[in-house]
Amino acid sequence: SPAVHHHSGLSSELRHCTGYTPQLSTAVLISNFSLFPHALIPLSFQDDNWGETTTAVTGTSEHSLSQEDIVRISKDLDDSVGLDCKRYLNVALSVILGLVVLLTPLAFLILPHLLWPDRLRACGTACEGLFISVAFKLLILLLAVWALFFRPPRAGLPRIFVFRALLATLVLLFVLSYWLFYGVRILDSQDEDYQGIVQYAVSLVDALLFIHYLAIVLLELRQLQPFFSLCVTRSTDGATQHYNLGQLSIQRAAVVILENYYKDFPVHNPAMLTASKSRAAKHLAGLKVYNVDAAGIAQSQSRAMIAAAARRRDSSHNELYYEEAEHERRVRKRRARLVVAVEEAFTHICRMQEEEQKKASGDVMDPREAAQAIFPSMARALQKYLRTTRQQHLHSMESIQQHLAFCITNNMTPKAFLESYLTTGPTLQYGKDRWLARQWTLISEASVTSGLNDGTIFLLKCIDFSLVVTTKKIPYIQLAEEFIDPKSHKFVLRLQSETSV
């Protein structure tokens, strides 16, 4: 949340101190104005001295809304309206197309019997064999279409799925052309050769199966062979991963990356970034530039500012070094205390065997009660450790006790129990409210339905951070061969002797 520092200077410097660009903060203030007119953030930003009289507004105040909350709420509103509409439309269209495709061959077979049954030549054995083939092929087509198109989607994409739309169009055109032909050549002329009609229906089903095969190749197989290597970097702390993907559109690549993000990247912890922000603030606070007449600083003046900052004998690197060493030491000490406390706590619990359970003497507890019984002895050490490593907001007491009960049930050692607190795990490990799975925005200069290319860059923006993705083509590997004869491994002794004569 933007904390407005009380600054005895002119208002033009205030926006720089908050760490946001001027446009963004004004945009927030304006949107705030429109959605929540009753919010209690001071709105008198027209006044030049408003910095002088405002008190600090932080996210912990009860009556204020931080910028993140505003964005989150507005996104929730947008999402709930737009998404359902698109999804229902998709499902409806798919169902209609599926029915058309399924019923067309049946209609081709049944219509002659309904319209001119008397003139129809009887169906021989070969023809009846074709009935069976049509039936089975239709069954397979039904299952295949369900498997490919009707399973619940894993993700909601911003634009239509281009290949699916193209395939649907292709199928529609195909079926329409068959109907046209059927209408003109068979219905109008009332053809008597029923075997020919049945073969016509079989050819339609065969062609639909081939189109389905094309769909499998386009939708599923093409993306499996790795073609591009994507480098994903998180903007806040620089955590980087690389993924190999096939030829996908940008939106589908984004979905794959996000699915992998939840398991590969350590959870985003804003508390870890406060140190660098405070250092940055100190750098800025050291230099005060007073702009009396003109608006804005000339480029030469800003360069002079940077030079002056460089020349100033700054001991902040020294501070950083000692601070980090001290922090490291503190963390290790707390960790040692924690490990000892947990090990001791675990020794108080003992699993009862089956035979002993039948005797059931006195205090028999289930895992949850056992966890609650030993938790107080380690709670203090754990809380102190979490506070030192700035993870305390990631774990609630309830979740810790649940995890403890889980470990006790599965005979885990104290080390196994502690592992999830000593190392930061991926985002999936923590509660659902950390996932923010509905808050992602794809920002791209190229159209999101266009395919990946060497050098494509796009952003995946969440509320507090963004993932920067760059694409590189996997290099073409030329492999050469060298044959070594197994008998060619020969060795000699290299001597250096000294003889006295």
Add this chain to the structure above:
Amino acid sequence: MSFIPGQPVSTVVQRIEIHKLRDGDNVILGFSIGGGIDQDPSQNPFSEDKTDKGIYVTRVSKGGPAEVAGLRMGDRIMQVNGWDMTMVTHDQARKKLTKKNEDVVRLLVTRKTLEDAVRQSMMQH
């Protein structure tokens, strides 16, 4: 002392005459040799060119016949009693030096300082 394979080696040599010392049944000359065409020339500390497979004097015992005769550590032996020492194995060199029926060995040895001394004296003229 650099040599080109296949070309004769030409260098400034010093004649050294060593009288063998009889110590009971042993006959010693008072120095140690290293090198040879069957040895590893890159481990020779005395040679300038590390592909030089000549026979070098690696140690001279104090007060022994070799030191008395003027042999120094690091000398390369070119000839022993007329036998060539530039293309011999280590064992052949040893044998030529320790022939039982010879009491005196006449060596032709070369060292860097000889060349420098000759060049110096030539420059003076």
